[in-house]
Amino acid sequence: SQKIEQNSEALNIQEGKTATLTCNYTNYSPAYLQWYRQDPGRGPVFLLLIRENEKEKRKERLKVTFDTTLKQSLFHITASQPADSATYLCALDVGRLNTDKLIFGTGTRLQVFP
């Protein structure tokens, strides 16, 4: 069966440390993978997109890696801040005819303590 797995447990880290979140998938061949941030009661907000032929993407304190052999993406937040506390969702593009149909993981809740 097709599955997308993210750390189900909340991730608690201290301010200033690097947070690493994992997204594993099975039985998909996505053209690209996206990461979103979601705060309670709000819609997801796009963070980064990485294509299947890219190994790594960076944006400010964020870094994403994508290993299509391992079927895994890692999402890093360096120098984390309490304002980074949120749920982070990975999403795979599994659409036909470029519909950009996204399949989301369950998300990982990150808590950054001062």
Place this chain on the structure above:
Amino acid sequence: DTGVSQDPRHKITKRGQNVTFRCDPISEHNRLYWYRQTLGQGPEFLTYFQNEAQLEKSRLLSDRFSAERPKGSFSTLEIQRTEQGDSAMYLCASSPKGGEQFFGPGTRLTVL
């Protein structure tokens, strides 16, 4: 604010009633998506429009659910004969082309 807007933000209804939600995408975004999200889960794809054409619909979507985008701008999602299992956050997103999707704040539905 030129982001995606959804109306209403909250809806409480009794089982068996019909409800309709509206989504106004970012102008000039020709792609529009509906998702449903329950507590502790990620958004679940429901349906997709390119302009006014509904190009994909989830097999999970029962025939009580219908969506329209009559002029290729705003969209409506209707749920007929609501059931308690329909209680969820209904999210709308839009996109100008492939890739990043811009989400609205969602409509939280509670079916009593």
